Amino acid sequence: MREIRLHNTLTGKTEPFVPLHPGEVRIYTCGPTVYDYAHIGNFRTFIFQDVLRRFFEAQGYRVNQVMNLTDVDDRIIAKAAAAGVTIREYTEKYAQEFFADCKVLGLEPPERWVRATDHIDDMVELIGRLQKRSFTYSSDGSIYFRIAKFPGYGKLSKIDLTGIQAGARVDVDRYEKENARDFALWKAPKPGEHFWETRIGPGRPGWHIECSAMAMKYLGETLDIHSGGVDLAFPHHENEIAQSEAATGKPFVRYWLHAEHLLLESEKMSKSAGNFYTLRDLFAMGHKPSSLRFLLASVPYRRQLNFTMDGLQQAASSVERLRNFAQRLAEAKFPPAKRGEERAVQKLAERSAEEFDAGLADDLNTAQALAAVFELVREANIAMDRGELRQEDVAPAKAVLDKFERVFALIKDDDATRLAELGLGAAPDGPSDAEIEALVAQRQAARKRRDFTEADRIRQQLAESGILIEDTRDGGVRWRRK
Ligand SMILES: [Zn+2]
Numbered sequence: 001m002r003e004i005r006l007h008n009t010l011t012g013k014t015e016p017f018v019p020l021h022p023g024e025v026r027i028y029t030c031g032p033t034v035y036d037y038a039h040i041g042n043f044r045t046f047i048f049q050d051v052l053r054r055f056f057e058a059q060g061y062r063v064n065q066v067m068n069l070t071d072v073d074d075r076i077i078a079k080a081a082a083a084g085v086t087i088r089e090y091t092e093k094y095a096q097e098f099f100a101d102c103k104v105l106g107l108e109p110p111e112r113w114v115r116a117t118d119h120i121d122d123m124v125e126l127i128g129r130l131q132k133r134s135f136t137y138s139s140d141g142s143i144y145f146r147i148a149k150f151p152g153y154g155k156l157s158k159i160d161l162t163g164i165q166a167g168a169r170v171d172v173d174r175y176e177k178e179n180a181r182d183f184a185l186w187k188a189p190k191p192g193e194h195f196w197e198t199r200i201g202p203g204r205p206g207w208h209i210e211c212s213a214m215a216m217k218y219l220g221e222t223l224d225i226h227s228g229g230v231d232l233a234f235p236h237h238e239n240e241i242a243q244s245e246a247a248t249g250k251p252f253v254r255y256w257l258h259a260e261h262l263l264l265e266s267e268k269m270s271k272s273a274g275n276f277y278t279l280r281d282l283f284a285m286g287h288k289p290s291s292l293r294f295l296l297a298s299v300p301y302r303r304q305l306n307f308t309m310d311g312l313q314q315a316a317s318s319v320e321r322l323r324n325f326a327q328r329l330a331e332a333k334f335p336p337a338k339r340g341e342e343r344a345v346q347k348l349a350e351r352s353a354e355e356f357d358a359g360l361a362d363d364l365n366t367a368q369a370l371a372a373v374f375e376l377v378r379e380a381n382i383a384m385d386r387g388e389l390r391q392e393d394v395a396p397a398k399a400v401l402d403k404f405e406r407v408f409a410l411i412k413d414d415d416a417t418r419l420a421e422l423g424l425g426a427a428p429d430g431p432s433d434a435e436i437e438a439l440v441a442q443r444q445a446a447r448k449r450r451d452f453t454e455a456d457r458i459r460q461q462l463a464e465s466g467i468l469i470e471d472t473r474d475g476g477v478r479w480r481r482k
Pocket of ligand 1: 029030031211236
């Protein structure tokens with residue numbers, strides 16, 4: 001197996017990945033908090049995780065990924081109480097919308113989706129272990145984790161703990177580094193809010209304990225990879241480490257991976273400032289799922305991604321270029337190589353395949369992987385235009401596209417179907433692929449017998465259904481939907 005190197009936030013270094021169980025990679029990813037639609041900044045992280053798991057699979061690993069849905073936290077409790085509905089009633093809609101969004105962007109589902117509210121017993125059990133080992137204390141019906149008792153506290157986010165008052169507490173789920181405090185594992189019930197009756201008392205879990213309990217339940221006490229957005233490193237992941245390692249005495253996670261922020265037209269995206277887009281916002285403006293997937297995947301995950309409408313347009317034309325190339329390669333006829341002829345495209349294809357894998361193996365450098373593919377597309381297109389592409393070039397070039405497609409999943413043109421599934425736009429109507437092929441063949445036959453009136457009529461008929469056809473230099477024909 002090729003060596004895959006990943007940047008580990010815990011060590012601050014890019015390290016060779018060695019799985020705990022040979023041939024298998026166990027990944028836990030913090031999923032969305034289902035209190036609203038996810039925005040494109042969230043999907044930047046989810047696309048990174050999708051590229052990660054697809055690349056592991058392409059390299060022959062068995063992937064075991066668990067992703068959670070945070071369906072209980074401060075915001076959900078407050079919103080559900082304000083709406084006068086149960087937590088499940090409030091979150092179900094957003095959970096379903098999230099699944100639909102993942103599907104429209106072509107995200108491979110994880111091996112397991114887990115909901116926090118289905119795992120209250122596991123959280124109670126984990127808190128019980130921490131109580132037994134004296135990492136906790138109670139105050140006003142809530143249970144807190146005593147960070148002074150865990151010497152490793154701060155090792156992930158490298159926070160400076162000097163000057164932090166022993167015994168100072170924080171009750172909210174989200175807070176800044178300056179406010180590092182003993183955090184709530186279990187929160188006392190408040191009037192009008194949902195709570196669970198358990199053996200550690202009535203109440204509800206803090207946000208952080210959710211992920212520790214679910215990750216260890218399904219992936220073991222030590223997992224290979226834990227990933228999320230960079231804003232989760234503190235306090236969420238720092239607290240996950242403290243809770244898990246204090247309970248088990250074992251390292252919780254071997255590689256911590258964090259995706260950088262997405263900026264919107266150079267500004268930090270912010271829900272409160274109204275400065276954000278959901279997927280639906282962009283699709284309603286006429287953008288395609290594939291353009292968004294390309295743009296979000298194209299910038300290596302540890303670099304900030306500046307999302308602009310120009311960038312989205314460019315992404316659309318990049319996808320178009322790839323799709324056209326794949327189609328040209330699939331449909332055109334090429335002559336066999338002459339004896340002793342220089343095989344430049346074949347050699348380039350072999351080099352592109354190698355550079356594609358090498359780029360992704362280098363901490364998922366998607367920019368390098370894409371550059372390798374686009375160099376091949378450019379050179380092979382030139383060779384085709386000059387009539388220099390040979391039969392022998394086709395298989396190595398297709399092999400590069402197959403590699404690309406396995407990880408990036410953009411060549412298959414199913415944008416319209418995906419949008420229709422999301423309830424946006426009409427299902428692709430008009431003729432099926434087979435019907436189009438038949439008409440194209442009829443038109444070819446008409447041209448052969450020099451019945452140009454008939455050929456033009458068929459071209460016109462196809463155009464009216466939104467099908468563009470293009471005659472190629474070698475006498476072939478390509479078609480695509482507008
Ligand atoms: Zn989490």
